[in-house]
Amino acid sequence: MTSREWFQYAPWDDGPDPLAPPVDLRAALERLGRDIMDGSSPRSALDELLRRGTDATSGLDELTRRLWERRARIQRRNNLDGTLGEVKELLERALAAERKALFPDPDDDARFREAQLDALPPGTAAAVGDLAAYDWRSPDARADYQRIRDLLGQELMESRFQGMKQALSEVRPEDVARIRAMMTDLNDLLLAHLRGENTDERFAEFMRRHGEFFPENPRTVEELIDALAARAAAAQRMMNSMSESQRAELQGLMSGAFGDPRLAEQVSTLDANLRALRPGEDWTSSARFRGQDPLGLGEGAQAMADLAELDALAEQLAQSYPGARLEDIDLEALARQLGDDAVVDARALAALERELRSQGLLERAADGTLRLSPKALRRLGETALSDVVSGLRAKRGSRETRTAGPAGEPTGASRPWTFGDTEAWDVPRTVGNAVRRAGPGRVRIDVSDVEVVETEQRSRAAVALCVDTSWSMVQDNRWIPMKRTALALHHLVRTRFRGDDLQLITFGRHAAAVDIGELTAMEGVWEQGTNLHHALLLAGRHLRANPDARPVVLVVTDGEPTAHLEPDGEAVFAYPTRPRTLRKTLGEVDRLARLGASLSVFRLGDDERLARFVDIVARRGGGRVVTPDLDGLGPAVVSDYLRSRR
Template identity: 30%
Template sequence: MKTFSYSEWDGRQSPFSMSKKDVVDKFMENILKGMNPNMSLADMLWNGFPMAGRNFRVMGLAEMIRELEKQKNELFSKYNLENAFDTPMDEVKSLLEREAQTRRREGLERSPSYDELPPGLMEKLNRLKNFDFQNEDSREVFEKWKSREKDILDLYEFYGQYADQFTGEESLDFDQAVELMRRMQALENLQKQMLNGQLSKVDLQQLQQLLGENAEKSMNILLQLPKTLNEEGITDYNRRTGFTMTPRGMRKLGESAFGKIYQHVKKDRQGNQAGDAPQSGEMEPDSSRQYEFGDRMDLDITKTLLKAITKSDVSQGKVQLSHEDIYVREREQLITSTTVILLDLSWSMSWEGRFEAGKKVALALDHYIKTRFPRDKFHVIGFSTEARELTGNALAMAVWDADEPYTNLQGGLRLAMKLIKKSGNRNNRVIVITDGQPTAYYEGEHLYVELPDQEYGISPNAVKATLAEVRKVTAQGMNIETFMLDNNPVLVEFTHTIAKINRGRAVMCMPDDLGNLVFVEEIKRRGGKI
């Protein structure tokens, strides 16, 4: 049993509590874009992220550094240091004049004059270090400036480094110049610490004074990011590899992808009801569970009403029913099927959010099928110049192949057919997600690559070999749905040719619509509620 302890506000606690969900959501969003865990964390640190649950945006290091630079530039353009040493120099001159008057009046040995001393302020003070002052006021003024030796030396160095950059109209006296110097030093130190990744050295109180409360809150959150992800079981860390995804993290990634598509589908198609699913049998006893997106509406009336009644004011004679109260019964899965996603990993998929959309669909379907239909088989094949199956961590960390820019759909179809045959399922669905025509192919065991014959043209040999493979796998019972993420007429024609041969679906769509289109069909096939 969890125990929670609460204490009265005493002014010491931070008034801002980090939303772990927002942190995990942003981390997963970056992984879906093709970043690895280290890149995702670095992106969050550098660019910040919104915390929707608290109507707050975490400032990233880049924004803080820009704001610090902006403040420095504002100081450069507002002030000048032309008169920074006038006050101490004038006071040293005055103290020497008073000392000379006292010595003349008392008939003592004359004191050195202002012009007889070295020109610099610190040099004058050092020359007077062992001088026996007879005028008490002169002695006090000398001691005052001698005690400020560090300020003088620091301002000397600062003046030599930056005086030319201060071009404003407002002149500063010595004390104002020292204050300006300390502020500039604080701004620069913070910048260097952030640029060098030395976040643990950042003075949070000073950060708040310079950039405000939001910056201080943001830095607190940024400092907790690695710990939060580890505590949530999303990542592990070691010195050699940095951050890596845990098995729990990979499951959460699938849930995240599924949830994002669910929200889109729910918004676009709320209320639609699909027909009966051929793979659903009798309802299993004691199999009731809370309704989730994609489930058949086999309502468990008793449990649903009991849940609603327990939180309703029945004295009013009304029962309030919400989405969270609905329970459904699971059916025995009688018929199994194999689903294979062929995900294009060629370089052009990195454009316009295409890869992110495709990867999101792959992870979401992986989560949906494995959690709802555990007897089914699900595979993801990535194809660029060659094709390979993506499982586990390889799927979670999948990214487009920058070094393998060609598109070998033929190889992907071959591998998909092998996996379907291995599963023993006649029921299959092969989903091709691509944005280009074939530019790589096999003849026997030899791999060839072929650029299009002209701009927006085709690679004739690659297309011919791929369509031959489509005919072959169609004859073996493969059902192909092709989702083309480009509206180039050549690609549209190629996609329709695949559909004509296979008698499957050909869908031209934008990346934002991909998840909706794939999942609506998937849920219809299984008799779920859309």
């Protein structure tokens, strides 16, 4: 009887896209590693990666640029005269139609009406107010005046309730009554909440009666207050952005909204309640609009809301506040302002940051700072070694540096076969892989099943890699090639020559033995001194601690020794180099020679004094001098290490 696998399909309801391609961490890690090796902290390197983005994804800087561009476009194209201009135009049209209707009439009533129109105050708001009781003769004039009242009502409602203007495109008396009832109930609800009463049942009843006015469908009274306060604060900021005369005119006009002054009073009460409930909203700022496109009151409030949303998104994209994460970005707001493509980029960046953490490539140190994990360092080392291997092949043909020694001593371990491997197959493990993959029955071996026997030389080596960390290495762009060389050698030893004992030694004013993580994250520091004496002293201690191993010392430097260590531990610096510094440095060279060490110096640059010094080292220590360019440093060091082992 065969077993059946059952699958259940359901609609996707947000969360990570199950069909999205996997995040490419290799390129991201390579960028992180380069920035960290250049002196950035892992946190700064990660922030820089997210700001710049990847080849396929816009970074935070590009998204922020688009936000500011949209913000500037809103202010540059628009002005806030829309409602005032439209009311003024309707008023002039109504007055012209009325005068046209009165002119042919010879009776005194017509002349009296003309006198009333001539006596109207110059301000638009005052004229509209004085005409509230006027009995229009012209049907067209009466219709235009009614449009003024409807327009003011629609704009007033739109400024506090998004979408209301469209819903009130045709205003009937019963619509005005419903709005007035909603406003009364809303203010009662907010006042009760402000007094600290339990308003859950009251809110439910309010939404049952007036839910049609709130398409966003708030689930609690707090959500309702948040939405209303944001909109009301945007309307207030729009009023703040107007000139004093514009603001006075508009406030005067609002009392005529729908021809019902009680509605403007209720809106004023609503604003006061919302200010008390949400004092943290921005009620006081303003913005400068300098364009030609007039915005109505509702459109102006929406523009101010858009500006506030753009500012909030810019802060989220800046990631400058404590505990910031890309998951904090409001994707719905981002889609509203920049479109769906921006959301795709934001999701991709968040996935990249999340995967870097979840894959264990970044970890928290004891002091809370981020650092590259051992897993990340292995991947960087693998990449660095791959580049070195490419350099070796380019110079010497297809030499496979992973083949561990001419003796071919099996280590007891195996590894997956990769293209170019010439080692013997590990048959039991290869067949076992095929059986586990295919299950019982007929077994077919696939390339992915193949494992090869891992070998190494019979002898082991004690290796000291001494790297110059003086300021000149940073200044002359030798810092990253030096670190990549150390990464490549470290990865080679740890993966192919596990019996070897590698010690990394840095030397500036002082020397120190460091692990690969410390060296990778080391920052360049302005410090005078190239203390090769101290570095060779530490190298000698490492060799003597491994008396059964072949001693190998590799030195990477771009300057002659300018410092030495005194017996009391003090580092003495002098330039030009003092004879005592040379004597103590060459004394350590002689001690290493007596240990039988293979000493190689990799000279960077064309300094003549350094060239003379390393020639002396080669003669005294029986070593060799290599003068690679920066691209050839890694291949030169790795090649010399392999030569020294043989």
